[in-house]
Amino acid sequence: xxxxxxxxxxxxxxxxxxxxxxxxxxxxxxxxxxxxxxxxxxxxxxxxxxxxxxxxxxxxxxxxxxxxxxxxxxxxxxxxxxxxxxxxxxxxxxxxxxxxxxxxxxxxxxxxxxxxxxxxxxxxxxxxxxxxxxxxxxxxxxxxxxxxxxxxxxxxxxxxxxxxxxxxxxxxxxxxxxxxxxxxxxxxxxxxxxxxxxxxxxxxxxxxxxxxxxxxxxxxxxxxxxxxxxxxxxxxxxxxxxxxxxxxxxxxxxxxxxxxxxxxxxxxxxxxxxxxxxxxxxxxxxxxxxxxxxxxxxxxxxxxxxxxxxxxxxxxxxxxxxxxxxxxxxxxxxxxxxxxxxxxxxxxxxxxxxxxxxxxxxxxxxxxxxxxxxxxxxxxxxxxxxxxxxxxxxxxxxxxxxxxxxxxxxx
Amino acid sequence: xxxxxxxxxxxxxxxxxxxxxxxxxxxxxxxxxxxxxxxxxxxxxxxxxxxxxxxxxxxxxxxxxxxxxxxxxxxxxxxxxxxxxxxxxxxxxxxxxxxxxxxxxxxxxxxxxxxxxxxxxxxxxxxxxxxxxxxxxxxxxxxxxxxxxxxxxxxxxxxxxxxxxxxxxxxxxxxxxxxxxxxxxxxxxxxxxxxxxxxxxxxxxxxxxxxxxxxxxxxxxxxxxxxxxxxxxxxxxxxxxxxxxxxxxxxxxxxxxxxxxxxxxxxxxxxxxxxxxxxxxxxxxxxxxxxxxxxxxxxxxxxxxxxxxxxxxxxxxxxxxxxxxxxxxxxxxxxxxxxxxxxxxxxxxxxxxxxxxxxxxxxxxxxxxxxxxxxxxxxxxxxxxxxxxxxxxxxxxxxx
Numbered sequence: 001x002x003x004x005x006x007x008x009x010x011x012x013x014x015x016x017x018x019x020x021x022x023x024x025x026x027x028x029x030x031x032x033x034x035x036x037x038x039x040x041x042x043x044x045x046x047x048x049x050x051x052x053x054x055x056x057x058x059x060x061x062x063x064x065x066x067x068x069x070x071x072x073x074x075x076x077x078x079x080x081x082x083x084x085x086x087x088x089x090x091x092x093x094x095x096x097x098x099x100x101x102x103x104x105x106x107x108x109x110x111x112x113x114x115x116x117x118x119x120x121x122x123x124x125x126x127x128x129x130x131x132x133x134x135x136x137x138x139x140x141x142x143x144x145x146x147x148x149x150x151x152x153x154x155x156x157x158x159x160x161x162x163x164x165x166x167x168x169x170x171x172x173x174x175x176x177x178x179x180x181x182x183x184x185x186x187x188x189x190x191x192x193x194x195x196x197x198x199x200x201x202x203x204x205x206x207x208x209x210x211x212x213x214x215x216x217x218x219x220x221x222x223x224x225x226x227x228x229x230x231x232x233x234x235x236x237x238x239x240x241x242x243x244x245x246x247x248x249x250x251x252x253x254x255x256x257x258x259x260x261x262x263x264x265x266x267x268x269x270x271x272x273x274x275x276x277x278x279x280x281x282x283x284x285x286x287x288x289x290x291x292x293x294x295x296x297x298x299x300x301x302x303x304x305x306x307x308x309x310x311x312x313x314x315x316x317x318x319x320x321x322x323x324x325x326x327x328x329x330x331x332x333x334x335x336x337x338x339x340x341x342x343x344x345x346x347x348x349x350x351x352x353x354x355x356x357x358x359x360x361x362x363x364x365x366x367x368x369x370x371x372x373x374x375x376x377x378x379x380x381x382x383x384x385x386x387x388x389x390x391x392x393x394x395x396x397x398x399x400x401x402x403x404x405x406x407x408x409x410x411x
Numbered sequence: 412x413x414x415x416x417x418x419x420x421x422x423x424x425x426x427x428x429x430x431x432x433x434x435x436x437x438x439x440x441x442x443x444x445x446x447x448x449x450x451x452x453x454x455x456x457x458x459x460x461x462x463x464x465x466x467x468x469x470x471x472x473x474x475x476x477x478x479x480x481x482x483x484x485x486x487x488x489x490x491x492x493x494x495x496x497x498x499x500x501x502x503x504x505x506x507x508x509x510x511x512x513x514x515x516x517x518x519x520x521x522x523x524x525x526x527x528x529x530x531x532x533x534x535x536x537x538x539x540x541x542x543x544x545x546x547x548x549x550x551x552x553x554x555x556x557x558x559x560x561x562x563x564x565x566x567x568x569x570x571x572x573x574x575x576x577x578x579x580x581x582x583x584x585x586x587x588x589x590x591x592x593x594x595x596x597x598x599x600x601x602x603x604x605x606x607x608x609x610x611x612x613x614x615x616x617x618x619x620x621x622x623x624x625x626x627x628x629x630x631x632x633x634x635x636x637x638x639x640x641x642x643x644x645x646x647x648x649x650x651x652x653x654x655x656x657x658x659x660x661x662x663x664x665x666x667x668x669x670x671x672x673x674x675x676x677x678x679x680x681x682x683x684x685x686x687x688x689x690x691x692x693x694x695x696x697x698x699x700x701x702x703x704x705x706x707x708x709x710x711x712x713x714x715x716x717x718x719x720x721x722x723x724x725x726x727x728x729x730x731x732x733x734x735x736x737x738x739x740x741x742x743x744x745x746x747x748x749x750x751x752x753x754x755x756x757x758x759x760x761x762x763x764x765x766x767x768x769x770x771x772x773x774x775x776x777x778x779x780x781x782x783x784x785x786x787x788x789x790x791x792x793x794x795x796x797x798x799x800x801x802x803x804x805x806x807x808x809x810x811x
Binding site: 045149225235236 | 792
């Protein structure tokens with residue numbers, strides 16, 4: 001987008017403008033997403049528990065309930081316990097929220113030659129996981145600065161848990177990277193173009209298992225039940241946010257939903273084809289790569305992400321909570337070894353049956369990058385200005401290994 | 412606060428400071444206003460000390476200023492989750508003193524009502540235990556069914572929580588017409604739903620992980636601490652006052668067929684319909700205490716069915732409540748009944764007036780809670796709600 005504005009405006013202004021638009025879109029995605037998810041969680045938990053959930057606010061289905069909640073939180077008295085470390089106490093929710101939003105910078109919502117992504121990072125997978133890991137700092141700060149023993153317990157649990165779960169989470173994320181031959185999320189997503197059989201989850205048995213391990217670890221690393229030990233309400237009152245109220249508390253809440261969304265989207269891009277739906281409607285209609293095709297892709301990503309979040313909610317309202325030692329055992333005794341073995345399995349599959357997936361079909365058609373039409377003439381021109389995409393089609397285990405010489409192309 | 416008394420040992424034993432944490436009296440999982448002081452080293456709890464008395468309302472002293480029938484509403488407020496059974500315990504104690512009881516029909520009515528009360532109480536116990544372990548949904552399922560029992564109670568006596576329905580000499584009113592059919596319909600509805608509870612909790616892998624082998628209470632300990640009810644039977648002690656109690660109480664269950672829910676030779680009675688005991692579970696742990704409650708739920712359904720049958724076949728009056736200011740005979744009586752949480756005892760000393768001279772209550776939850784410090788030695792913080800929850804205490808009954 002920066003390149004597009006660069007046509008008409010001075011460079012510094014063009015990129016500032018593009019940056020602001022990206023930031024606005026991302027913040028609104030997380031905020032509106034949280035709005036929808038909180039409503040969704042209330043409805044889902046209501047239905048699971050034989051209740052109706054919100055029904056009144058906003059006319060039907062209580063769809064404005066979250067907004068009403070937000071208003072309530074906004075007008076609540078902002079409490080800080082005596083003896084709390086004021087600065088850290090105030091800054092902690094924003095650290096969490098900031099980390100949760102920042103991850104979206106590198107998450108593409110549509111691929112192809114003109115991916116919808118705020119800032120294409122050629123180590124996107126690594127970036128997203130690393131930034132999500134930062135969220136734990138906000139929680140630790142909150143627990144440390146609250147001057148409450150329960151908060152401290154919550155923070156220590158969170159620290160132990162999240163740091164441990166980063167290990168298997170990273171291992172699981174490496175498997176698609178191995179298949180795609182790139183850490184760029186756009187490339188990983190576009191490798192799965194075509195029918196759903198091309199999705200990495202169906203690439204081989206190892207990736208299929210890896211997906212579930214990834215999902216478990218993702219649930220744990222964003223602190224959702226049955227791994228929600230940091231806020232275990234029956235043990236630690238409310239864990240790390242015991243002393244928080246009003247808007248600050250809601251920032252923790254939004255951070256939680258933001259990270260749930262981002263790990264789900266990450267799962268969809270890594271394993272479930274990202275913006276490629278189960279049926280390649282966009283390419284059947286010959287609109288892939290166009291604005292409309294990208295819109296379809298974006299809807300695909302959002303739908304898959306929402307589905308992941310909904311599954312997390314379903315799990316949350318069904319299962320009891322694990323104990324801290326059991327959570328750690330799940331991570332270190334099960335998830336980590338399984339992830340390691342699956343990594344090996346995926347690598348062996350690649351070695352034994354290069355380019356073949358579980359259904360015996362060849363994966364990832366090379367046509368992915370032969371997109372003829374851009375969404376505007378300006379963008380086309382901008383792309384031509386930037387360095388060309390170099391496609392290496394060597395006899396490597398991965399049939400199409402795309403090496404991007406310049407990854408900073410604006411989307 | 413340093414834990415090591417001798418500073419010389421510090422060199423060899425690097426330990427962090429212990430921390431005293433107040434769990435309660437305002438805490439989501441202490442079942443009311445119980446306060447537990449935890450001595451913790453990180454996540455490990457080395458000692459818990461229960462502090463009680465936050466709900467003390469001098470109920471016993473009030474009982475020494477009221478006639479027995481006037482005091483019945485106060486018994487409601489003891490175990491407020493099983494108020495019917497509290498009414499029954501007191502009514503039977505006074506009847507023992509007066510040496511008269513309700514006629515046949517009133518007896519069966521009492522079985523219907525008190526066993527329904529047991530079902531309601533165990534439903535709450537089950538749901539709240541789920542909450543203690545961090546799952547919310549079973550709680551609402553339990554309350555959905557409990558609501559229906561409360562509806563039935565409301566129809567019978569007008570109240571939903573504090574009934575004052577069973578009274579000395581019978582009940583305050585007969586069951587309204589059509590009530591029995593509604594009750595039977597409810598039981599038919601409840602019985603298959605119990606399987607849902609088993610699926611959600613009893614057989615859930617995480618539930619088993621959280622409860623099996625946790626808070627193991629051996630038989631001797633259970634007896635030594637005076638525990639009773641499902642807590643005692645969960646430890647494998649074959650004792651149920653409905654069968655082993657005093658004549659005044661067991662007469663109520665004359666002719667009823669039921670087996671005491673206790674594990675014998677590795678099996679619970681009639682447990683073949685229900686999930687098998689997981690291999691991790693040890694007799695006397697939280698899982699067994701929970702499971703005994705779940706089986707008693709089914710047992711009570713059966714008992715209510717039997718009672719409905721007998722009630723509808725019996726003729727005559729359901730009983731004649733004693734006069735409000737009837738003089739009590741001189742003497743003292745003590746009677747224990749099998750309330751949902753264990754043996755609930757009432758003690759009366761009368762000097763021949765209408766108002767008893769002394770009234771005391773023996774609370775089952777009080778004794779059951781007294782085991783908690785013993786069970787919570789060197790467990791994890793998360794186990795404390797699991798253990799205390801499995802004892803299923805009600806503070807109203809402990810503090811009175």
